[in-house]
Amino acid sequence: MANSFTRMMTGRNPAVLLAVGAGSLASGYLLTENAAAAERRRLYPPSADFPDLRKHNNCMAAALTPTIYARLRDRTTPNNWTLDQCIQTGVDNPGHPFIKTVGMVAGDEESYEVFAELFDPVIKDRHNGYDPRTMKHPTDLDSSKVTSGMFDEHYVLSSRVRTGRSIRGLSLPPACSRSERREVERVVVTALSGLKGDLSGRYYSLGDMTDREQQQLIDEHFLFDKPVSPLLTAAGMARDWPDARGIWHNNERNFLIWINEEDHTRIISMEKGGNMKRVFERFCRGLKQVEHLIQERGWEFMWNERMGYILTCPSNLGTGLRAGVHIRLPFLSKDPRFKKILDNLRLQKRGTGGVDTAATGDTFDISNLDRLGKSEVELVQLVIDGVNYLIECEKRLERGQDIKIPSPIAQFRK
Amino acid sequence: MPFGNTHNKLKMNYSSEQEYPDLSKHNNHMAKVLTPEMYGNLRDKETPSGFTLDDVIQTGVDNPGHPFIMTVGCVAGDEETYDVFKELMDPVIEDRHGGYKPSDKHKTDLNSDNLQGGDDLDPNYVLSSRVRTGRSIRGFCLPPHCSRGERRAIENLSIESLDSLDGDLKGKYYALKNMTDEEQQQLIDDHFLFDKPVSPLLLASGMARDWPDGRGIWHNDNKTFLVWVNEEDHLRVISMQKGGNMREVFTRFCTGLTKIEALFKERSHEFMWNEHLGYVLTCPSNLGTGLRAGVHVKLPNLSKHEKFGEILKKLRLQKRGTGGVDTAAVGGVFDISNADRLGFSEVELVQMVVDGVNLLVDMEKRLEGGDSIDDLMPEQK
Numbered sequence: 042m043a044n045s046f047t048r049m050m051t052g053r054n055p056a057v058l059l060a061v062g063a064g065s066l067a068s069g070y071l072l073t074e075n076a077a078a079a080e081r082r083r084l085y086p087p088s089a090d091f092p093d094l095r096k097h098n099n100c101m102a103a104a105l106t107p108t109i110y111a112r113l114r115d116r117t118t119p120n121n122w123t124l125d126q127c128i129q130t131g132v133d134n135p136g137h138p139f140i141k142t143v144g145m146v147a148g149d150e151e152s153y154e155v156f157a158e159l160f161d162p163v164i165k166d167r168h169n170g171y172d173p174r175t176m177k178h179p180t181d182l183d184s185s186k187v188t189s190g191m192f193d194e195h196y197v198l199s200s201r202v203r204t205g206r207s208i209r210g211l212s213l214p215p216a217c218s219r220s221e222r223r224e225v226e227r228v229v230v231t232a233l234s235g236l237k238g239d240l241s242g243r244y245y246s247l248g249d250m251t252d253r254e255q256q257q258l259i260d261e262h263f264l265f266d267k268p269v270s271p272l273l274t275a276a277g278m279a280r281d282w283p284d285a286r287g288i289w290h291n292n293e294r295n296f297l298i299w300i301n302e303e304d305h306t307r308i309i310s311m312e313k314g315g316n317m318k319r320v321f322e323r324f325c326r327g328l329k330q331v332e333h334l335i336q337e338r339g340w341e342f343m344w345n346e347r348m349g350y351i352l353t354c355p356s357n358l359g360t361g362l363r364a365g366v367h368i369r370l371p372f373l374s375k376d377p378r379f380k381k382i383l384d385n386l387r388l389q390k391r392g393t394g395g396v397d398t399a400a401t402g403d404t405f406d407i408s409n410l411d412r413l414g415k416s417e418v419e420l421v422q423l424v425i426d427g428v429n430y431l432i433e434c435e436k437r438l439e440r441g442q443d444i445k446i447p448s449p450i451a452q453f454r455k
Numbered sequence: 456m457p458f459g460n461t462h463n464k465l466k467m468n469y470s471s472e473q474e475y476p477d478l479s480k481h482n483n484h485m486a487k488v489l490t491p492e493m494y495g496n497l498r499d500k501e502t503p504s505g506f507t508l509d510d511v512i513q514t515g516v517d518n519p520g521h522p523f524i525m526t527v528g529c530v531a532g533d534e535e536t537y538d539v540f541k542e543l544m545d546p547v548i549e550d551r552h553g554g555y556k557p558s559d560k561h562k563t564d565l566n567s568d569n570l571q572g573g574d575d576l577d578p579n580y581v582l583s584s585r586v587r588t589g590r591s592i593r594g595f596c597l598p599p600h601c602s603r604g605e606r607r608a609i610e611n612l613s614i615e616s617l618d619s620l621d622g623d624l625k626g627k628y629y630a631l632k633n634m635t636d637e638e639q640q641q642l643i644d645d646h647f648l649f650d651k652p653v654s655p656l657l658l659a660s661g662m663a664r665d666w667p668d669g670r671g672i673w674h675n676d677n678k679t680f681l682v683w684v685n686e687e688d689h690l691r692v693i694s695m696q697k698g699g700n701m702r703e704v705f706t707r708f709c710t711g712l713t714k715i716e717a718l719f720k721e722r723s724h725e726f727m728w729n730e731h732l733g734y735v736l737t738c739p740s741n742l743g744t745g746l747r748a749g750v751h752v753k754l755p756n757l758s759k760h761e762k763f764g765e766i767l768k769k770l771r772l773q774k775r776g777t778g779g780v781d782t783a784a785v786g787g788v789f790d791i792s793n794a795d796r797l798g799f800s801e802v803e804l805v806q807m808v809v810d811g812v813n814l815l816v817d818m819e820k821r822l823e824g825g826d827s828i829d830d831l832m833p834e835q836k
Contacts, residue, residue, distance in 0.1 A: 081504065081602075081605075084604075085602060085604035085605065085608075089602075089603070089604030089607065089608075090602050090603045090604040091603075092603060092665060092668070093632070093668050120464065120465050121464055125602070129664060129665075132664070132665050133663070133664060133665065133666065212465065218465065218466040218469070218474060218509070219473075219474050219475075219476060220466065220469035220470075220473035220474045221465065221466075221469070223473065224469075224473075248477065274658065275664075279517070280513060280516070280517060280659075281476060281513075281516050281517065282517065284476070284477050
């Protein structure tokens with residue numbers, strides 16, 4: 042039922058959808074358009090359009106050669122999304138001095154296949170050598186497998202797990218039309234209205250919320266606003282704002298879904314304190330129920346066994362999962378070995394405002410670095426073990442004892 | 456290659472009602488004009504280069520309105536946009552340009568001999584004089600839609616043509632991506648440098664893509680004639696100098712434009728122009744002459760007069776701060792320029808500015824002396 046429904050909605054060749062899973066796609070060539078567009082292509086060979094990336098420092102700029110560009114420039118996905126549209130954000134944003142940004146986005150699920158020649162090396166670069174042509178990504182949302190998930194709350198102030206999900210058959214935020222975006226909203230909000238018990242909640246459309254509702258959501262740190270980052274606006278994700286954008290949260294206020302921000306959906310489970318196990322349990326349960334509810338109506342999430350869950354930015358492929366805590370580490374954060382310890386534990390630190398913010402006082406946001414090549418359970422366990430180790434280090438330093446840098450954790454299984 | 460949503464054919468699987476934008480909180484010309492029925496009629500059309508209705512209106516959908524200025528809310532991606540989407544563009548043009556009808560003809564007059572006077576605006580009050588316009592090169596897509604290859608071709612053509620200028624127009628090109636720090640500082644000090652647009656009105660239309668590739672500034676050695684390449688339009692042409700000799704500024708403007716046009720023609724390119732819309736530019740507000748002739752003028756007393764706004768309206772002039780549009784006046788100095796672009800010729804518009812500014816200065820002098828200005832009140836032009 043899902044297949045025939047999505048076929049009807051998208052008009053896409055079902056063979057293309059199957060080929061996505063099989064890992065090969067014969068051609069993305071679509072001979073559309075009229076004489077004028079064809080003439081322009083003749084007048085402007087790919088070399089005329091190749092972007093000037095000499096001052097750029099992002100994954101796309103490192104991988105894109107004139108040869109690859111020439112092969113891919115005139116291809117389109119079934120939705121007529123092009124390479125230039127994928128890379129526009131990376132052309133317009135040469136780079137962050139400290140963070141190597143990705144520099145490209147997908148407009149739809151097929152982008153990752155039609156433009157595989159560029160996406161594959163970018164994925165490898167970003168995900169530590171993961172090769173989507175040869176490797177398989179494990180998906181595991183069985184939260185019962187996680188152990189020791191209760192942190193010392195003298196140090197851990199809050200725990201949070203987030204991911205994203207895309208609705209198969211609908212274009213992604215850089216490319217979607219208004220009706221597709223509204224369809225995403227309708228599909229997801231309808232499904233969420235079926236959640237019960239501790240997961241039952243309500244939806245707040247960004248365009249329709251009252252001032253009071255808005256202030257409440259801001260105070261709870263739930264509200265998202267129109268992106269200002271040029272990385273996002275250059276990719277076209279903010280078009281038609283705030284049409285079909287909104288926030289859903291459960292009545293208990295610990296399970297939250299963003300609709301049509303940077304992805305179709307972002308799913309967040311969070312609570313104060315250190316009970317990461319409970320946060321992850323609710324996360325998995327909520328995700329599975331939402332998936333079931335959309336499947337009842339003939340929809341499914343974008344997923345395949347090589348890239349896991351498909352999201353707009355290649356950096357979020359696989360699990361799309363970021364599990365983290367806000368944690369106080371007054372001693373450890375001043376220790377010169379802090380960074381190395383984090384690196385070896387495959388953790389990253391951010392300020393408490395999220396990415397690109399500074400830490401306030403001694404409180405840090407600590408989360409997993411990886412997204413692809415390890416399952417959700419593996420990544421959350423890694424965060425749990427890592428944070429417990431950091432707390433041990435903190436306690437030892439408090440007592441005047443020495444700490445050890447742990448051995449580096451292995452990369453994904455082959 | 457297409458930008459943004461251009462070829463989203465999947466849209467057509469959805470009904471017009473499902474795609475129609477929510478314009479309930481909007482206040483711009485496009486939002487006033489675009490009915491669901493019109494949207495339905497135009498949504499499956501595209502220009503030969505692939506520009507669609509949604510591309511035209513995206514900036515107006517993303518930017519509901521400016522508190523003080525009624526923005527246009529739509530742009531052209533190529534010359535044919537004004538034809539393929541005339542059902543939308545015509546009423547927007549009529550609304551924006553004082554009732555200009557689809558059947559009206561626009562007069563072009565770049566013969567500065569036809570201007571009367573204008574060489575003696577009182578320099579005690581008029582600090583500087585400036586005339587600007589834009590030009591588009593026929594056969595290329597406009598800034599919201601052009602590819603990198605097209606933009607670079609426009610830049611190369613412009614450099615070639617401008618390099619051939621001689622006499623007092625002889626000058627040099629500074630590519631935005633190649634300039635040295637010294638060159639950049641000099642251009643900033645001269646108030647010549649333009650930077651990547653930050654206005655969401657411009658960004659939402661896609662004009663800033665690939666910045667600073669293909670963008671640059673050309674100016675003559677005398678620093679009185681300046682061309683911006685690939686900013687908001689293919690070319691923006693500016694003639695300016697200190698003082699009140701608007702006639703000289705306009706003469707140089709006309710001479711320079713005419714020469715540039717000839718140089719492009721030598722290379723088998725012409726400017727986008729037709730007898731209904733005059734010169735075709737990216738924003739409908741700049742159609743016709745695309746001309747803004749203005750002065751920086753000291754009017755500390757007149758600007759406080761209760762009838763200042765009314766006087767400007769009658770003279771068909773508008774005021775801005777000395778930083779340009781959306782800025783405030785500093786020290787009683789205003790930027791005063793023509794309000795119209797389409798339906799009047801270049802000479803007619805500059806004449807209005809010359810005559811109008813002379814009157815404003817007379818009024819200022821009267822008010823300085825404590826005298827009334829009632830007998831100087833103008834008729835509606």
